Each structure stands twice: as structure tokens, then as C-alpha cells.
Amino acid sequence: MSVTPARMAAMSADDLLDALDPEQRAVATALRGPVCVLAGAGTGKTRAITHRIAYGIRTGVYKPGQVLAVTFTARAAGEMRTRLRGLGAGGVQARTFHAAALRQLGYFWPKVVGGGPPRLAEAKAPLVAEAARRVGIAVDRAAVRDLAAEVEWAKVSLVPPDDYARAVAALDRVVPGGDDAPAVARLLAAYEQVKDERGVMDFEDVLLLLAGMLVERGDVAAQVRETYRHFVVDEFQDVSPLQQYLLDQWLGDRHELCVVGDPSQTIYSFAGATPHHLTGFARRHPGTQVVRLVRDYRSTPQVVGLANRVIDAARSAGGPAPLELRAQRGDGPPVRWAAYDDDEAEAAGVAAAAARLVATGVPASEIAVLYRTNAQSEAFEEALAGAGVPYQVRGGERFFARRDVREAIVYLRGGARAAADDVPMPVAARDLLRNAGWTEEPPATRGVARERWEALTALARLADDLAASSAAAGAPATVADLVAELDERAAAQHAPTVQGVTLASLHAAKGLEWDAVFLVGLSDGLLPTSLARTPAEVAEERRLLYVGVTRAREHLQLSYARSRTPGGRAGRSASRFLTELWPGAGRVAGRGVATIETDPRSARVAAALGHWRDERALALAIAPRDVLRPHLVAAIAQRLPRSREELASVPGVGPTTLAAVGDEVVATVLAALAQNSSRFER
Structure with a gap:
């Protein structure tokens, strides 16, 4: 209001x-x-x-x-x-x-200590690397990252270096780099010395x-x-x-x-x-x-019902009794469960489902693909690009740090002083954004050009929203008001909405919500992660799934892949958190849950295409992905094209691919389908 x-x-x-x-x-x-x-x-x-x-x-x-x-x-x-x-x-x-x-520290420091407070260090990594060198711990980039996280944990937990070894033993906490807690304790002390020598403080010091x-x-x-x-x-x-x-x-x-x-x-x-x-x-x-x-206004009864069942198991794990949510919205579509043959097929299937949602009117910005670790994003980035669906990776480059955004704000700032009083603010703002290179229509190409257009379009939409809310309040906004809004948002890193499917880790998704959410990679070893050893750590992984489920307003799909690579051994099983809800892949348990199973022919076609691609790459002395991109293998295996015309209709297959390998791809698909075809086509 x-x-x-x-x-x-x-x-x-x-x-x-x-x-x-x-x-x-x-x-x-x-x-x-x-x-x-x-x-x-x-x-x-x-x-x-x-x-x-x-x-x-x-x-x-x-x-x-x-x-x-x-x-x-x-x-x-x-x-x-x-x-x-x-x-x-x-x-x-x-x-x-x-x-x-x-x-507060900046205000009181000159009065209490004199001068200004220590400079805030931009990152812990250089300080941790120097501390490690001083205490004789050999580190690479990954080790520095892990040790920096441990420094942060010790400081926010109020654990001084002298108490570190005792604290981690009492908590059964895994020590970075092995079990040498005394060495990490020495590093913690050296880290403080390095900071003091350089006259800096970290965020915990504040x-x-x-x-x-x-x-x-x-x-x-x-x-x-x-x-x-x-x-x-x-x-x-x-x-x-x-x-x-x-x-x-x-x-x-x-x-x-x-x-x-x-x-x-x-x-x-x-x-x-x-x-x-x-x-x-x-x-x-x-x-x-x-x-x-407990009145849930965000999600449909189908989503709320699943969320309650996911977290209800926390009771038996000895945690605090969870709140039981009560859905306030009307019925929505059933929650969907999808078991894919491999990671590429999962990425292609999710991208295709996202494209269908966009085609039915769901804005791309209201769709999210959520996973346990950031390393899982690449396959989905490639699949969405191949399907022609715009996306943004949350946790990537910050919106206000983008060069094109900074330049556009410079234009807006300069234009704020010269804007005519009789020109409505959104019109004036859009004119200024055109000077920064923005166009009403998106570029035909994807990649950097599309990302730049999406970022500038987000600024234009923010101008429209600000003008609308100000007009409703009886005080028309100006370009200067827009600049002030952007300055405040930049200080808070509160970026305007960019029109693209959000790719994010489950941790990064906390506090956000979308109309449609795909929870992917839900197999044991990924969620819960194989690093979760204690009951408390496994319980936290369950809460992470609960957070993911409750991000969805209406559409929700949970999925996992049985194998990492096309044609690989199907050694993965669904997350133990899900087997309590679905007794087995391919079975339905509970009202409002739909199960999707991959056509078994797709696995055979994917394996055949993978084998053909590898053989051709070997003959040409090039990388297999240069013969046929992984997301195209998955997309073709899903569509099962039986002719060049059908192959041309597969998202991502352009004239170049069709001319170079179209006939061979179709022949490979037909040969794979011919194997035991009567078993599947009765």
C-alpha cells in the first residue's frame, strides 16, 4: 500500500x-x-x-x-x-x-581512537595466502578459498586462535586441508598479524x-x-x-x-x-x-503441501517442530517429478519446459532453475541458449558493476539536469537510454549483445514503474528521481528485474520467489551433498530443499539424472529426501504430484549420437563438442527427428549444423531407433 x-x-x-x-x-x-x-x-x-x-x-x-x-x-x-x-x-x-x-564505527572512531578506521579489505584471499606462507601451509587457489571461509567461520563464531582446535573437535567440524587443526590455528593468528601490518580490517572486524x-x-x-x-x-x-x-x-x-x-x-x-x-x-x-x-500467500496448495511434507521429517531428526504452512491461494498445477537419463538430457528437458512456459505467457524473469552448487549451472546455460531462452546467472557479475549499466546511468545523470519539464519522465528516460545504445526491439543475436539489451531494458522498465507509482501518488517523477532511485539501489545492490530465466544456487535463492521453479540435480550425493557427514549437516541439506520448494508460486518441477553423461551407467538414485515422498522413480505418491519418465528410446539415441560424435571428432582431431554441442545431443535425443526437416525444427540446430552433419545425425537416429523398435512402438 x-x-x-x-x-x-x-x-x-x-x-x-x-x-x-x-x-x-x-x-x-x-x-x-x-x-x-x-x-x-x-x-x-x-x-x-x-x-x-x-x-x-x-x-x-x-x-x-x-x-x-x-x-x-x-x-x-x-x-x-x-x-x-x-x-x-x-x-x-x-x-x-x-x-x-x-x-557507527566511522562516526565514533575519530572521537575514540583518532583519525579514520582501518581501510576495509576488498578480499580475504591475499591476506590468507600470505598468512599461509608465513606458517608454512602450502596452498593453491582452492585451499585459499577454503581457509578464507574457515577464518570467517572462526571470527563470526567468536572462536579465537587459541581455542580453535578445541572448538572444531567439540563440533566434529572438518578442518580445511585435513585434520591439522593446530596448523589452521597458527594461520588464524598470522592472518590477524598480516591485517594489522597492512592497516586493514575485514568485514567481521567491523x-x-x-x-x-x-x-x-x-x-x-x-x-x-x-x-x-x-x-x-x-x-x-x-x-x-x-x-x-x-x-x-x-x-x-x-x-x-x-x-x-x-x-x-x-x-x-x-x-x-x-x-x-x-x-x-x-x-x-x-x-x-x-x-x-503460517498463512502462505505465495504458493499454491500443491506447492505448500509438498513443502510441509519435505520439512515434516525434521521432527524425527530432533530439530525444532516446523511451522505447518496453510495455503491461501487456489489450486494450481500438480508438482512435477522428472527422472532423466543423464545431465545433458535434464538440462535440455528443463530448457524445453521453460520455453513452453514462456510461450504460454510466463515471463522469463518469473522462472528459475535452482541447483545445489554453482558448478551445475553450465549445462543449463548452454541448454537455455540453445533453446533461445534468455537467462541470467545469479551470483555472476553484479548488475550495477556492468560497464553498460554504468554508462547508461551517466547519460541519465547528465540528462536529469537538461530534461524538459513538459516531457513525461519515462519518455525522457527512454530517450536518454537510446543515446546509450538501447533500442526498443531486442537484438537478433544472443550472447553479450542480448545481455546488454536486457540490462538497459531493465532500466527502462524501472523508469516506467517509478513513473506509474509516482503518478498514482499524485507527484509525477522526474529523471532526477530515477537517478536517485538508481543510486540508492546501487548502494544496496538492489538490481531491477532483468528479463531472463534465473540460474542460481539454492543458497543464493533464499529470500526470492518466482512463478515457476525447476529444482534440478536432486540425486543423492548432490542433495544432500556427499560432504554432509553428520545428522545435523544432513538436516541442513533437507532445509535447503525446503527453501527451494518454497520459492515457487505456481509451477514446480523436481528432477534428477540417472547418469552424468549420455550412455553412462545409471548409477544415481533420487535424493533420499524425495524417496519419502515418491517411493520410486516412475511412481506417483500423493495427490497433486505428476511423474515424468524419459522415453527409453532417448537414452539409446543419445548414446548412439555420443558414440558417433566421439568417432568423428577423433577422425578430425577436434573436440567432440565442436562436432555437435552437448545440449544439441540432448535436444535431438528428446525430439527423435527422422528426417532433415524434423532435425531442422530442433531448437538450436541451424543451417550450418544441418549442412555439416545433418545427414549423419539423422542416419544415427534412425539406426538407434531401429534397435528393438518393436519393443517400444507396439
């Missing part, structure tokens, strides 16, 4: 509560004392807590500048600020833990230094506590011991705190997060009001 200043003045405080359900309203009206909101996925927690803040301001209980709302990602903080502005609460501070701490300052300087603590009297912490299940320690210093002996979280969405334990602060909140804060949000 967007609120103009004029409308805000005319509204009563209770008018703010009209858009809330009974449980959300209970959150919004619980303005004093400790409050714990247990909020399931899709239950409107952000709506509830932003209305709580706005209601508190409207009733005079809060002053905007005395509220600090903290969350875990810059994107979430940016979204919260946008919602608060729309509710007439624009003066509230909504930041990440690190952004809030860095701001929290540690500020917390230490608040402990040691009562005058500083008093000033911070006088400034911020009411705290809200979102995603509280992901709080680390270090973040909790800083929060304790912010609070002092007060209990004016509202926390929001869901233990079933704890997926960052490996990085030091723990749900114990959430599950034990009421014990630490006597008199806590506990509110449960």
Missing part, C-alpha cells in the same frame, strides 16, 4: 492495519517489549514488520530516527526501506548488520571493533542506545554469535526488540549461523510475545 503525504495525513493509525490478516495485525500492534515472530515462507513477514514500524510511528510510540531495522542482505534492506517509505515511515534506518556497524568499542566506552554505548531505542531483526535464524554479541551491546539491558525468523530456513550453519538465538529467544527475554505466521 503506497501512501502519499496527503493521504497519510488523512489516515488514522488503524487504517494502516486494514491490509493485514489477524496474525499480521497481532505483529503490527505488538509495539512494546520483546516480540518473536515465527514466520513461514510466503506468509507476509516483511509486510507485518514494516506495518508494525509504521503503526508505531503513526501512534506516537516510535520516533522514526530511533528505530533500527536490521536484515542480512543489502537487497532485503533496500526492499524494506522502499516499503517503509510507501507507508510514510521513510526516516527509519533499515540496514544490514555490517552497513549499520560500519556507519562488527568486532564496534562491539568492543561499545563494551569499553560507556559514553559511546550510551549515545548509541539513546539514538536507537527500538530494534527489529529480520531472518533471525541466520544470526551468528558475533552478530548476537553486537546486538546485545546495542540493546544494553533493554528488551525493545522484535525478531523475525523461521528455524526451517536455517541454511547457513556452515558459515556460523545458528537458529538457537531464535528458538531460545523467549527464554532469554521473559515476557516475550510470540506470534506465528
Whole structure:
């Protein structure tokens, strides 16, 4: 609900509560004392807590500048600020833990220490590599990455070097590079020395230094506590011991705190997060009001039903009882389960399904392919490109770091001063974007040119959205307003929506949602990962699947591949988390679940094409993928073309491929189909 200043003045405080359900309203009206909101996925927690803040301001209980709302990602903080502005609460501070701490540290450091605080190191890797060299640990790039993650874990877990060996033994934690915990402890100490010598601090130091300052300087603590009297912490299940320690210093002996979280969405334990602060909140804060949000407004009953069954097994694993979601939407399509012959076939099948969704009107930006590890993305990138479906890889180059985006913003910034008052903002913005090379129609080619067009188009759509919302509020936006919006989004890394299927890891998908979601690679060893050794680690993998399922609003497909390569041994089995729901691949278990099985002829054709491709590549002394790309092998095996005309209709098969190997491909397909054909074509 967007609120103009004029409308805000005319509204009563209770008018703010009209858009809330009974449980959300209970959150919004619980303005004093400790409050714990247990909020399931899709239950409107952000709506509830932003209305709580706005209601508190409207009733005079809060002053905007005395509220600090903290969350875990810059994107979430940016979204919260946008919602608060729309509710007439624009003066509230909504930041990440690190952004809030860095701001306070920068303010107090000159007064307490003198000068400016240490420079923030851009990355841990160079510091870790130098520390490893000093203590005699041989490292390569992968080892440096693992050790950097371990440094971060130790610091957010408040484990000093002297206690490291004892801590990892007590937790049965795997030590990077083997079992030499004392060596890693020495590296932790050397890392701190390297930082001190270079005059830099890392992200964990921002929290540690500020917390230490608040402990040691009562005058500083008093000033911070006088400034911020009411705290809200979102995603509280992901709080680390270090973040909790800083929060304790912010609070002092007060209990004016509202926390929001869901233990079933704890997926960052490996990085030091723990749900114990959430599950034990009421014990630490006597008199806590506990509110449960379980009405799921995001997903269909089919998706919600599966999510509940996925997480319900957590009860037997000894974890906290999960929230049972209650779907509020009408029925949707059944959840689909797909078993593919191999990874290439899975990628091709998912790309084809995504293309069908786009053809039926689902925007590509409302489709996601989610996997356990980033290494799984390549096959899906290739398959989507071959199917002509635009995509973006989440976790790749940041939107505002793109050169074309930076150049376009320069044009907008310059044009903001010269734009005529009588030219509507979206028209003026689009004219300026044309000067930056944008066109109304997409380029015919894919690749870099298409990505550039998608990025600039996202800016044009943002201008349209801003103009529409401003017009509805009675205050037409200008190009200067658009530039200000982009500056704020860049600071928060809150990128506008790019029109393309999102490829992302399950971890990166946390906090996001789409109309259609494909959960891929769901075989034992991938999910749960083979690295999950303890019951607690396996339980976290289950929660990761739960997070993936609850990202989908309407369409959901879960799939795995029986083999890694075409024609390979079918040695994979479905994830153990899924066998509880589907007793076996090819069988249906439960209302609303559809099973897809790959045509057995496809496996035979894929194997034959793979063998032909390898033989031809060997004869020509070239790579097999240069004979026929892997996604084309999978696509052809799915379509089973019996002529050049049918082969030409396979997505991705162009005139060059058709001319070079078309006849041989068709002949290979026909020969493979002729094997035991009567068995499959009765």
C-alpha cells in the first residue's frame, strides 16, 4: 500500500492495519517489549514488520530516527526501506548488520581512537595466502578459498586462535586441508598479524571493533542506545554469535526488540549461523510475545503441501517442530517429478519446459532453475541458449558493476539536469537510454549483445514503474528521481528485474520467489551433498530443499539424472529426501504430484549420437563438442527427428549444423531407433 503525504495525513493509525490478516495485525500492534515472530515462507513477514514500524510511528510510540531495522542482505534492506517509505515511515534506518556497524564505527572512531578506521579489505584471499606462507601451509587457489571461509567461520563464531582446535573437535567440524587443526590455528593468528601490518580490517572486524568499542566506552554505548531505542531483526535464524554479541551491546539491558525468523530456513550453519538465538529467544527475554505466521500467500496448495511434507521429517531428526504452512491461494498445477537419463538430457528437458512456459505467457524473469552448487549451472546455460531462452546467472557479475549499466546511468545523470519539464519522465528516460545504445526491439543475436539489451531494458522498465507509482501518488517523477532511485539501489545492490530465466544456487535463492521453479540435480550425493557427514549437516541439506520448494508460486518441477553423461551407467538414485515422498522413480505418491519418465528410446539415441560424435571428432582431431554441442545431443535425443526437416525444427540446430552433419545425425537416429523398435512402438 503506497501512501502519499496527503493521504497519510488523512489516515488514522488503524487504517494502516486494514491490509493485514489477524496474525499480521497481532505483529503490527505488538509495539512494546520483546516480540518473536515465527514466520513461514510466503506468509507476509516483511509486510507485518514494516506495518508494525509504521503503526508505531503513526501512534506516537516510535520516533522514526530511533528505530533500527536490521536484515542480512543489502537487497532485503533496500526492499524494506522502499516499503517503509510507501507507508510514510521513510526516516527509519533499515540496514544490514555490517552497513549499520560500519556507519557507527566511522562516526565514533575519530572521537575514540583518532583519525579514520582501518581501510576495509576488498578480499580475504591475499591476506590468507600470505598468512599461509608465513606458517608454512602450502596452498593453491582452492585451499585459499577454503581457509578464507574457515577464518570467517572462526571470527563470526567468536572462536579465537587459541581455542580453535578445541572448538572444531567439540563440533566434529572438518578442518580445511585435513585434520591439522593446530596448523589452521597458527594461520588464524598470522592472518590477524598480516591485517594489522597492512592497516586493514575485514568485514567481521567491523562488527568486532564496534562491539568492543561499545563494551569499553560507556559514553559511546550510551549515545548509541539513546539514538536507537527500538530494534527489529529480520531472518533471525541466520544470526551468528558475533552478530548476537553486537546486538546485545546495542540493546544494553533493554528488551525493545522484535525478531523475525523461521528455524526451517536455517541454511547457513556452515558459515556460523545458528537458529538457537531464535528458538531460545523467549527464554532469554521473559515476557516475550510470540506470534506465528503460517498463512502462505505465495504458493499454491500443491506447492505448500509438498513443502510441509519435505520439512515434516525434521521432527524425527530432533530439530525444532516446523511451522505447518496453510495455503491461501487456489489450486494450481500438480508438482512435477522428472527422472532423466543423464545431465545433458535434464538440462535440455528443463530448457524445453521453460520455453513452453514462456510461450504460454510466463515471463522469463518469473522462472528459475535452482541447483545445489554453482558448478551445475553450465549445462543449463548452454541448454537455455540453445533453446533461445534468455537467462541470467545469479551470483555472476553484479548488475550495477556492468560497464553498460554504468554508462547508461551517466547519460541519465547528465540528462536529469537538461530534461524538459513538459516531457513525461519515462519518455525522457527512454530517450536518454537510446543515446546509450538501447533500442526498443531486442537484438537478433544472443550472447553479450542480448545481455546488454536486457540490462538497459531493465532500466527502462524501472523508469516506467517509478513513473506509474509516482503518478498514482499524485507527484509525477522526474529523471532526477530515477537517478536517485538508481543510486540508492546501487548502494544496496538492489538490481531491477532483468528479463531472463534465473540460474542460481539454492543458497543464493533464499529470500526470492518466482512463478515457476525447476529444482534440478536432486540425486543423492548432490542433495544432500556427499560432504554432509553428520545428522545435523544432513538436516541442513533437507532445509535447503525446503527453501527451494518454497520459492515457487505456481509451477514446480523436481528432477534428477540417472547418469552424468549420455550412455553412462545409471548409477544415481533420487535424493533420499524425495524417496519419502515418491517411493520410486516412475511412481506417483500423493495427490497433486505428476511423474515424468524419459522415453527409453532417448537414452539409446543419445548414446548412439555420443558414440558417433566421439568417432568423428577423433577422425578430425577436434573436440567432440565442436562436432555437435552437448545440449544439441540432448535436444535431438528428446525430439527423435527422422528426417532433415524434423532435425531442422530442433531448437538450436541451424543451417550450418544441418549442412555439416545433418545427414549423419539423422542416419544415427534412425539406426538407434531401429534397435528393438518393436519393443517400444507396439
